[in-house]
Amino acid sequence: MVPPTLAVAAETEPAAAAEAPISQEKLDSLLAPIALYPDQLLTQALMASTYPLDVVEAARFIKDNKELKGEELDKVVAGKNWDPSVQSLTAFPQVLEMMNDKLEWTQELGNAFLADEKRVLQTVQNLRQKADAAGNLQSNEQQKVVKEQSVIIIEPAKPDVVYVPTYNPTIVYGTWWAPMYPPYYWPPPAYYYPPGSMLVAGAIGFGIGMAISNNHWGWCNAGWHGGNVNINVNRNNTFINNNANFKKNVNNGNWNHNPSQRKGVAYGDAKTRDQFRKSDPNAAASRRDARGFESGSRDAQRAGSTGPRDMQRPGGGGDSQFGGSASTRDAKQSWGGGDSQFGGGAGTRDTQRSGGGDFGQSSGTKPSFNASQSRQQTQNYSNRGASSRSSMGGGGRSGGRSGGGGRGR
Template sequence: MNSQIWRAGSTGLLFVMLGIMSGPTGAQSNPSPSSAQAAPSSQSAPVFKKEQLDQLLAPIALYPDALLSQILMATTYPSDVAEAAAWSKAHPKSQGDEAVKEVANQPWDPSVQSLVAFPQVLAQFSQQPDWVQNVGDAFLAQPKDVMDSVQRLRAQAQKAGNLKSNDQQKVVVQQSTPDTTVIEIQPTNPQVVYVPSYNPTVVYGSWAYPSYPPPYWPPPPGYAYPVMSGLAAGLAFGAGIAITNSLWGGCNWGGGDVDINVNRYNNINTNNRISGNGNRNGNVGWNHNAENRRGTPYRDSGSRQKYSPGVGGADQRQAYRGRTDSRDAQRQNAFNDFNRSTGGGAASNLRQNQGAGRDNVASRDRAGAGNRQGSQGIGGDRGNTANRGGNRAGTADRGGDFGNRGGGDFNRGGQAGNRQASSNRGSAFSGVQQPSASRSQMQRGQSSQQSFRSQRPSSSGRQVSRPSPSRGGGGGRGRR
């Protein structure tokens, strides 16, 4: 299937490239009939071929007209269908008009809400999300071709002897034109609707497109079909569902689309009424609501231009990421509430606090540098200047322990704290021995040796532990 589509697409692409190479003048001139047939426009090419449409619609073409029309509407909102199927699964006892009333406050399109009246239908759709989206895309791009496909399949089932009137349905054949026959399917009792179950490979007789076999959906688990023997020869019907207003759709076979009965629609959709009375039969044409698409991209460029003009799919991408006007307004309101709860100007206050913090750090650094210069003189000042980068790094990383220890050592003339801060912070002077630090280390070593000799006992052979240096370091001794 994919290879065939690719070959067809490649041929069309070749014709388009040949048309482009002919130049602007050729593109603007009126083509001759032969050239128009040889180089069809990519926009006029159907999104789905006849074989693909029959394959897609085979599982639902024999449903009652009203239910079929609302299924075609609902499939254009695949995200809503998925949520409605999940709701129906969580409420297995809800069906008919009462189920539709229970979901009246759900943000789904009314066509999707109507399907909760038929839980077995949603149970099948929940297992076929790709099929749902493909049918919706086909109906948006090629509504008349979809309706023609349904009539073609019904005629095929009738010819095979598997589509006829019975206790569950009424099959009405009308000759709309000398060359066109319309087959309608209506409930025998308008107040009770039976959903058929059938195997497309059986009910339609010999399938005309072996490369595009129709899918078969057995009855979903948990839904009994008493006349299961009917599956072997054609259609089987489960329990009927009492319906009063939930089926308000209709198939406009002559116009190649679907319509809505205003009175029946308004009786069940009290929160989303249609204004006006419709035509003489009380019907109005159905229009796709792009807002309920909820980020699902449109398949073809024609649908994108029709339902999202001038944005090139950008709105769908933003909505898919959750960026809609309503959500942006919610975020802005939340931000404003936060500002009011903090006294107003929270973001401005935050920036001012950050600036004040930087000023405090700079003031501490300058004060520390002045103290160090006064306590150590010119020689120590060079060491301090080299290590100020390490102290500032310690302050920025909240390493207060290094900064405090370094400040104490500077006041005593030592460099141990600075040496540790420089090593840990990766300063530009890491590993470089300063002259003042070298003299301090030498003084401390000599002091330690003198202290050790003064405490050494007179008797030899007794081991004495080396005394621990004072916490402030040994840098307080005078320079020799």
């Protein structure tokens, strides 16, 4: 079972006409919140965004197990069926929290990365150049900025401590150049960026330094000149050592997306879907698992069995962060289109809502769920999604409501 924003691919889908690539302005807005992250953290987030269900599960696990730290946390995480990129982000809970709470942004980011890695990495460099030109990207006690011809590299100032930067994209890059696509922005969580301890360097702030180990750092980096992500499979990294599929998908040191690890979550466009369907012989089974089906047990589930469907539910309970306080009415209205319980495709919904189809699936995709799912279970996830969306400022662009013109997401 997956949250409603994670559309699950149909068993068979007709071939679709070629879709226009994402506009450069929209790509700028998607990458603006993380383009100034240290290189390795940036690449981990990009890879992780292609596995949104893993992100949801990991973020909620970390939230429910804050007492786990260091080696104890790594030992437990190593046993989870998550991609190493997601496992490594457990050392940066504020990043996982952001990616989970802003799940539609995460999906859009992952879709863009899968569609064109090279273009995404070049966009990051373009944004860094703009921040540098505005005088807002400099070396300090938290980070080291290295300028090599057309490439700007960002590294931790200390090899064993990483500071996750926070900044307002409408300020740090200078005057924003695409008013129709204001950059995504949300205030940093106070828990990781307490006001009294915030370290400010110009337009960029830094919160608590995160201690790192081989499991979290040094195993991946951006191949700026090649337009890809480089992986060091020889690094003594527990997460990689325990994942044969991940190693198998590394080709000549370059990262490749593993469609089996996506667990049935739909891709953003037909071209990407077809590309990875061919390389994933277990795609159909993954889609069934993601929907919460178990072969031969539909009758048991209808009778109220708490089998795999409940076990696969990432999270639970009535925590208001995940929508426990959202009303059924709001959850139904937020998904729109067709049956109010099983709303239409995300692309259609967001095109109507914001005029640009900024979130979720591309226009014309199928509904996120089918009618054979339990209405009560789907409603539970819709409630969670409604709470997340309400924290993102509702539909459309906020135009300065949060952070001087950025999207109040």
